[in-house]
Amino acid sequence: MTATSPTEHIASWYAASANPAPSRPPLEGEINCDICVVGAGFTGISSALHLAEQGFDVVVLEASRVGFGASGRNGGQIVNSYSRDMDMIESRYGTETARALGDMAFEGNRIIRERVAEYDIACDLRDGNLFAACNAKQLKGLREHKALWERYGHQQLELLEGSAVKREVNTERYTGALIDHSGGHMHPLNLIQGEAAAFESRGGVIYEQTPVTHLKHGDPVQLTTPGGVVRATRVVMAGNAYLQGVVPELEGKSMPCGTQIIATEPLEAERAQALLPNGLAVEDCNYLLDYFRLTADNRLLYGGGVNYGGQDPNDIEAVIRPKMEKTFPGLKDVGIEYAWSGNFLMTLNRLPQFGVLNDNVYYAQGYSGHGVTCTHLAGRLVAEVMTGRDERFDAFAGLPHLPFPGGRMLRVPLSAIGAWYYETRDKLGV
Numbered sequence: 001m002t003a004t005s006p007t008e009h010i011a012s013w014y015a016a017s018a019n020p021a022p023s024r025p026p027l028e029g030e031i032n033c034d035i036c037v038v039g040a041g042f043t044g045i046s047s048a049l050h051l052a053e054q055g056f057d058v059v060v061l062e063a064s065r066v067g068f069g070a071s072g073r074n075g076g077q078i079v080n081s082y083s084r085d086m087d088m089i090e091s092r093y094g095t096e097t098a099r100a101l102g103d104m105a106f107e108g109n110r111i112i113r114e115r116v117a118e119y120d121i122a123c124d125l126r127d128g129n130l131f132a133a134c135n136a137k138q139l140k141g142l143r144e145h146k147a148l149w150e151r152y153g154h155q156q157l158e159l160l161e162g163s164a165v166k167r168e169v170n171t172e173r174y175t176g177a178l179i180d181h182s183g184g185h186m187h188p189l190n191l192i193q194g195e196a197a198a199f200e201s202r203g204g205v206i207y208e209q210t211p212v213t214h215l216k217h218g219d220p221v222q223l224t225t226p227g228g229v230v231r232a233t234r235v236v237m238a239g240n241a242y243l244q245g246v247v248p249e250l251e252g253k254s255m256p257c258g259t260q261i262i263a264t265e266p267l268e269a270e271r272a273q274a275l276l277p278n279g280l281a282v283e284d285c286n287y288l289l290d291y292f293r294l295t296a297d298n299r300l301l302y303g304g305g306v307n308y309g310g311q312d313p314n315d316i317e318a319v320i321r322p323k324m325e326k327t328f329p330g331l332k333d334v335g336i337e338y339a340w341s342g343n344f345l346m347t348l349n350r351l352p353q354f355g356v357l358n359d360n361v362y363y364a365q366g367y368s369g370h371g372v373t374c375t376h377l378a379g380r381l382v383a384e385v386m387t388g389r390d391e392r393f394d395a396f397a398g399l400p401h402l403p404f405p406g407g408r409m410l411r412v413p414l415s416a417i418g419a420w421y422y423e424t425r426d427k428l429g430v
Contacts, residue, residue, distance in 0.1 A: 071188060108375070
């Protein structure tokens with residue numbers, strides 16, 4: 001979040017189909033509040049709403065627009081758990097940490113559904129997502145994944161093998177799949193705008209086009225913007241991949257990464273249903289995975305790829321369309337009407353970073369591609385820790401995070417080399 005950040009949503013299908021939302025004015029002058037949240041994405045708005053429900057006086061500062069970053073332009077998939085599986089968490093950090101995180105692994109999904117129901121948010125929420133195996137090794141991994149999640153209490157899973165996959169995805173590409181019936185998908189920009197409106201209905205205030213240019217630690221914390229100053233007893237830093245330069249100590253152990261999405265022209269209803277007969281959202285099991293789903297107006301949204309460092313490719317359609325056609329060869333004649341990219345924040349261990357600086361500046365970030373659900377969990381945990389219930393927040397805050405090898409100069413090329421290695425293994429099925 002810098003003074004040079006864009007101030008409007010990018011040209012995506014989400015922005016073009018968003019529900020009407022107010023344009024909120026920037027901050028002018030000096031104000032005081034209990035809690036200032038920096039960033040109006042899912043982490044920031046989830047935190048702000050939970051805190052406002054607890055009776056706190058909360059102000060949100062957003063450099064651009066509500067949902068400008070990953071929250072308003074992601075794949076729209078509600079995927080449970082984290083970017084690392086529970087067995088890795090258990091083996092690396094111990095059974096106590098694994099049990100604590102495992103008990104929360106499916107909570108973010110439930111929070112989204114609670115918000116949609118309680119505040120009547122129109123975001124085209126649909127049930128079900130599917131993990132697709134591209135080879136025998138990945139199918140074996142899905143069997144193990146099912147058993148692992150069931151060990152942590154998640155029972156709404158269904159394994160498909162062989163031709164049964166085509167019941168859900170009409171492609172020859174997959175050898176098996178795992179359906180999570182509790183997952184789903186939605187219009188993420190409409191969800192975040194609906195949650196922002198819910199926060200405002202609780203007395204909260206959002207200032208858009210208000211980048212934080214300087215943070216001064218103290219009691220209170222002082223946040224400077226181009227038009228004013230906020231003094232807050234406590235602060236929540238929730239800028240994720242779009243939080244640059246304000247709190248440098250949060251940047252060394254994470255890296256912005258870009259992903260791209262295309263949206264087709266609207267398909268005839270029969271043709272759309274033939275692709276995904278039951279309307280599930282899909283992601284494959286590759287290291288650099290593809291993900292796709294149908295929208296309410298029968299477009300296919302198809303995303304994939306990762307650009308380390310967050311740089312946009314010159315031609316998004318040229319990157320993503322071949323992936324779509326590999327999965328659905330019958331779409332070679334379909335027009336692409338939207339193509340966009342966005343950044344998420346990746347950590348070295350692929351687990352989120354929670355913590356506190358100087359006793360009153362809290363942060364939650366680095367969801368590594370699994371942010372839709374975990375951001376909603378983060379908001380609840382931030383509210384818990386600020387009301388004296390710190391056990392669950394501390395389960396994440398206690399995770400060790402190391403800097404990327406090579407530092408800021410070499411983290412991008414070294415990560416790209418690692419991704420190439422795993423992508424090659426996926427192609428070979430080993």
